[in-house]
Amino acid sequence: MNEYVLTSRSYASLAVSRHFERSKSAGSILSVREDKCFGDDGWLDLGEIRLKPGTCEPGEEIGDKFREAVDLGFFEWSCSRTEDLVAKASELMRLGEEQNREKKQERGDKTVRALDAIACVAARIGLIHPMFDAGALSEMPFRRPTTVVADTSAVLQGGLDFVVRFLYPLARIKVPAIAHMEVLTAADNYLRLRRAANLKDKAKTLLEHVRSQGGQRALLRLELQTDAEIERSRLGADPLRGVVYHDSDVEDKNLGLQATQRSFADRLIFETARQHLSQSSPDHPVILMTADQGLARMTLGEGMQPLFFEATRLSAVSGRRLSGTNFNPFDGTVYPLCLTNLLWEFAVTFGMARLKSSDDNSVEVCAIGDELSWQPYHATDDLLWLRTTSGPEKEAMKSPDTAMSSEQRKSGGTPPPEPRAKSRKGVTVSSDEATGPRAYAGSYKFSLPKMVVLINRLAQSGRMTFREAMAVLEIKSPVQLEDYRNFLLAGTFIEMVDSGIQCTQLLRDLDTTLKKLDLDAATTLFRRVQSFSGYVDFLSSDRNDNPAAQRALSTYQALAEMLGMCFEVPDERVYGTFKHPTPAAFAELALDSYDRLAGATQRYVMTGLWLEDLVRESGIHPLTSRTLLEEARMMELIERYTEGSTPETRFQNHTLHVLEIRNGQPTVRKLGIFEGDFLIPGKSSVSIRLKRGQA
Amino acid sequence: MTNPIQQLDSELHEQVYCWETEEDIWGSLKDVGQTAKARSALIEAFDPSKPIGERSMDQLRKALAVLEEIAGSPNATDWSECNELDRTMPGSQVYLRANTVLLLYRHLLWVWDVFKQVPGASVTVR
Numbered sequence: 001m002n003e004y005v006l007t008s009r010s011y012a013s014l015a016v017s018r019h020f021e022r023s024k025s026a027g028s029i030l031s032v033r034e035d036k037c038f039g040d041d042g043w044l045d046l047g048e049i050r051l052k053p054g055t056c057e058p059g060e061e062i063g064d065k066f067r068e069a070v071d072l073g074f075f076e077w078s079c080s081r082t083e084d085l086v087a088k089a090s091e092l093m094r095l096g097e098e099q100n101r102e103k104k105q106e107r108g109d110k111t112v113r114a115l116d117a118i119a120c121v122a123a124r125i126g127l128i129h130p131m132f133d134a135g136a137l138s139e140m141p142f143r144r145p146t147t148v149v150a151d152t153s154a155v156l157q158g159g160l161d162f163v164v165r166f167l168y169p170l171a172r173i174k175v176p177a178i179a180h181m182e183v184l185t186a187a188d189n190y191l192r193l194r195r196a197a198n199l200k201d202k203a204k205t206l207l208e209h210v211r212s213q214g215g216q217r218a219l220l221r222l223e224l225q226t227d228a229e230i231e232r233s234r235l236g237a238d239p240l241r242g243v244v245y246h247d248s249d250v251e252d253k254n255l256g257l258q259a260t261q262r263s264f265a266d267r268l269i270f271e272t273a274r275q276h277l278s279q280s281s282p283d284h285p286v287i288l289m290t291a292d293q294g295l296a297r298m299t300l301g302e303g304m305q306p307l308f309f310e311a312t313r314l315s316a317v318s319g320r321r322l323s324g325t326n327f328n329p330f331d332g333t334v335y336p337l338c339l340t341n342l343l344w345e346f347a348v349t350f351g352m353a354r355l356k357s358s359d360d361n362s363v364e365v366c367a368i369g370d371e372l373s374w375q376p377y378h379a380t381d382d383l384l385w386l387r388t389t390s391g392p393e394k395e396a397m398k399s400p401d402t403a404m405s406s407e408q409r410k411s412g413g414t415p416p417p418e419p420r421a422k423s424r425k426g427v428t429v430s431s432d433e434a435t436g437p438r439a440y441a442g443s444y445k446f447s448l449p450k451m452v453v454l455i456n457r458l459a460q461s462g463r464m465t466f467r468e469a470m471a472v473l474e475i476k477s478p479v480q481l482e483d484y485r486n487f488l489l490a491g492t493f494i495e496m497v498d499s500g501i502q503c504t505q506l507l508r509d510l511d512t513t514l515k516k517l518d519l520d521a522a523t524t525l526f527r528r529v530q531s532f533s534g535y536v537d538f539l540s541s542d543r544n545d546n547p548a549a550q551r552a553l554s555t556y557q558a559l560a561e562m563l564g565m566c567f568e569v570p571d572e573r574v575y576g577t578f579k580h581p582t583p584a585a586f587a588e589l590a591l592d593s594y595d596r597l598a599g600a601t602q603r604y605v606m607t608g609l610w611l612e613d614l615v616r617e618s619g620i621h622p623l624t625s626r627t628l629l630e631e632a633r634m635m636e637l638i639e640r641y642t643e644g645s646t647p648e649t650r651f652q653n654h655t656l657h658v659l660e661i662r663n664g665q666p667t668v669r670k671l672g673i674f675e676g677d678f679l680i681p682g683k684s685s686v687s688i689r690l691k692r693g694q695a
Numbered sequence: 696m697t698n699p700i701q702q703l704d705s706e707l708h709e710q711v712y713c714w715e716t717e718e719d720i721w722g723s724l725k726d727v728g729q730t731a732k733a734r735s736a737l738i739e740a741f742d743p744s745k746p747i748g749e750r751s752m753d754q755l756r757k758a759l760a761v762l763e764e765i766a767g768s769p770n771a772t773d774w775s776e777c778n779e780l781d782r783t784m785p786g787s788q789v790y791l792r793a794n795t796v797l798l799l800y801r802h803l804l805w806v807w808d809v810f811k812q813v814p815g816a817s818v819t820v821r
Contacts, residue, residue, distance in 0.1 A: 052774040054792055074774065074792045129805050134813045138711035321766070325777070325793040327802045332716030334779040334791050334798070551789045 023357035032350035073324025117210035123158025130309035176272035186212035440490035443552035459511035465500035577621035604687035608674030644684025736761035741820035
C-alpha cells in the first residue's frame with residue numbers, strides 16, 4: 001500500500017475507476033473498518049460492487065468508460081445479509097469473549113443498532129428511500145412551499161437527504177439547533193471513548209462513531225455541497241444547555257434538568273417547529289420530519305403535521321441488490337449516484353472504507369486515524385485520505401488539491417500552491433501498456449468559448465500551471481481540465497511540464513490564425529487532433545462512420561460549426577457545409593433558393609429560412625452565404641433588400657457558433673440566424689428579397 | 696395507487712400516489728420470453744378494467760416476486776442505455792445506464808412497503 005494522500009472525491013473517482021479497470025475480476029468487495037473496534041486489520045465486508053461500464057464506442061477510451069461508470073452510478077451493490085454482518089462484526093469486536101450475559105446481550109444489541117448505519121448510509125446517498133408514512137407520501141411532491149423541520153433521526157437516517165434530493169426547493173428546510181447539538185454530543189461521546197486508554201465497550205464506541213460522524217457528515221454535506229438553503233432560528237438560551245450537558249447551573253437544578261432528557265430534546269425540536277409556524281403566514285404548512293414515533297405522536301397531539309418515516313434498519317438493504325442509478329420516485333426520471341460518494345459516506349461513517357478485488361487490488365479511503373489530521377478545509381473541499389495498492393493511482397492523485405502527503409498535512413501545512421502533473425498513462429491505458437506513449441486518440445468534451453480563451457492566454461504566457469489553467473477556464477474541479485488538456489495534447493499544441501502545461505509553436509500559430517479569423521488555416525491546425533479530423537471526414541462524407549464519441553459530439557459539432565464546416569438545422573440533422581462557390585455561382589444558387597421560398601410573388605422571405613435552404617440544398621454555411629452575398633452585391637450580380645421585424649421565437653434555437661474579435665482577443669459566441677442583424681450587422685434584416693443584378 | 700374513501704359498492708377511490716416514467720422499463724430484458732411474463736404480472740394483472748379486489752397490494756406483492764425472480768435470473772437482464780442524459784454536466788451527450796427491470800423492482804418494492812398496510816388500497820397500471 002502507498003501512503004495516504006489527501007484526496008478530493010473527483011480524483012478518488014479516477015483511482016476507483018482505475019481500480020476496476022485494472023482488476024481482473026468484474027467485481028470488488030466493499031468493506032468498512034473502525035480502527036479502534038475491529039482489531040488489527042479487521043474489515044467488515046458489506047458485499048460486492050460490480051461496475052457496469054458497457055462497451056466502448058468508436059472514439060471512446062476504455063478508461064473514460066470506467067470513469068463514467070464510477071461517476072454516473074453504473075454499478076450494482078449486492079449487500080451482505082444481516083446475520084452475516086452481525087456475526088462478522090461480533091467476531092471483529094470479540095463480543096463472544098464477554099462473560100457477563102447481560103453485558104453480552106446489551107453489546108449485541110448495540111452492534112445491531114450500529115450496523116443499521118449501513119442502511120442509513122444507503123438512504124443518505126439515495127440508494128434507498130426512507131419508508132414514509134403512506135399519508136405523508138401521498139402529499140408529495142409538495143405543491144406549495146412547505147417548511148420541513150428535521151429532527152436528529154431525520155438527519156441520520158436519510159430523511160433530510162430525501163427532502164433535499166426530491167422535494168427541494170418547494171420544501172424549505174429547517175434544522176433546529178438541538179439536532180446539531182445532539183450530533184455534537186454523540187461526537188463528544190465517541191471521541192471520549194476513542195481516546196480512552198482501554199476501550200471497554202467496543203459496540204458502544206462503534207455505535208457512537210457511526211451516529212456522530214454520519215450525522216455530522218449529513219449536516220456538513222447539506223451546508224457545503226447542496227444548494228439547499230437552511231433556515232436557522234435564533235438559538236434558545238439556557239434550557240438547551242440542560243439537554244446536552246450535566247451542568248451545575250442553579251436554574252437547571254431547580255428545573256430538574258441535570259439528567260439528559262431525550263423527551264425534552266424532542267420537545268425542543270417540536271418547539272422550534274411551532275415557533276416557525278407562529279412566525280409564518282397562516283396558510284404556510286410547517287411539518288416536522290422524524291422517525292421517532294413518540295415525537296410524531298406529540299406533534300399530532302399538538303395540532304401539527306408530522307412527516308413520519310420508519311426508522312431505517314439494516315433489513316432495508318440486507319441481501320438486496322442495489323443500483324447506482326435509480327428512478328426518481330415522483331417524476332420517473334433516472335438519477336445517478338456516484339460510486340465514490342458511497343465510499344466517502346461509508347469512510348466517514350465507519351472511519352474507513354475499502355474496495356478490494358480478488359487479485360488484491362484495493363482502494364482505501366480513511367476519514368479518521370491516529371496518524372491523520374483534520375482541518376476545516378478538509379470538510380469544505382470534501383477531502384479524505386486515500387491510498388491504493390498500486391503506483392499509477394498514486395501519481396494520478398497528485399492533483400491540484402491533493403499534492404501533500406499525510407506527514408505534510410499533520411504538520412499543519414497550507415494547501416498545495418500548485419498542482420502536479422497527473423500521469424496520463426495511469427489513467428487511460430492498461431497496466432501492460434503503462435510505459436508506452438499515449439496516442440490521445442479519444443474524443444474530448446469541452447466548452448468551445450473557454451477553449452479559445454485558454455488558447456489565447458496560453459499563447460501569451462507560454463506556460464501555465466494547472467491551477468492557472470483552471471482559473472482561466474473558471475472551473476473548480478481538476479478533472480474538468482482533463483478534456484481541455486488532452487485535446488491540446490492530441491494536437492501537440494502543448495507539452496506537459498513539471499507543474500503544468502507549456503505551449504508549442506503550433507499553439508501560437510493557432511492563436512494567430514484565430515485572431516486573423518483565418519478559418520481555413522485554423523481548420524488545418526485543429527485537424528491535427530485525430531478524432532476531430534475523423535469527425536470532419538465524416539461530415540464531408542469521406543468516411544461512413546463517425547469516430548467521435550457520443551459525449552464529445554456537441555463539442556466537435558460546435559468547433560466544426562465555428563470553422564464553417566457544418567450547420568445543424570434543428571429537428572432535421574447536421575449538414576456538412578464545405579461549399580465555397582464563386583460570387584457568380586453563389587448569386588445563381590442564392591436566387592434559386594430565394595425563388596423556391598418566395599415563389600412567383602417575389603415577396604420578402606425570412607432570412608433564416610433562406611440561409612437554411614442554402615445549407616440544405618447547396619451545402620453553404622450561413623457565414624459563407626453572408627460573405628458571398630455581400631461580394632455578389634458589390635459586383636452587381638445580385639440586389640438585396642431587407643426588412644426588419646420582430647424575430648419569431650420559434651426559431652430562437654437556430655443558432656451557430658461564431659468566432660469574433662473583441663477587445664483584440666478571439667472570442668466565440670452563439671448567434672441566432674433568424675435574429676435581426678445576423679445578415680447585416682447593425683441593420684435589421686429579418687426578412688430578405690433578392691433580385692438579379694445588372695452585371 | 697388508490698385508496699377507498701368510502702366503503703361503498705360504487706368503489707369510489709381517490710388517487711394517493713401516481714408515478715409514470717418515460718423510460719423503456721423492459722429495455723434491460725435480454726430474454727424475450729421473460730417480457731411476456733413480466734408484462735402479464737404487472738401490466739395485465741393491474742389493468743384498470745379488472746375488479747379492484749384483484750388489484751390489491753397483495754397482488755402487487757406477487758408481481759414483485761415475479762420481477763424479483765426475473766431481475767435475479769442470470770442473463771435474463773442486463774444494463775442498457777436510458778433516455779436520460781447525464782445532467783451533471785451541462786450539454787453532456789452521455790446517456791445514463793441502468794438495469795431498468797431492477798430499478799422498477801426496487802421502486803415498486805418501496806411503493807409496496809409504504810402502502811402495503813393501507814386498508815383497501817389498490818393498484819392500477821396503464
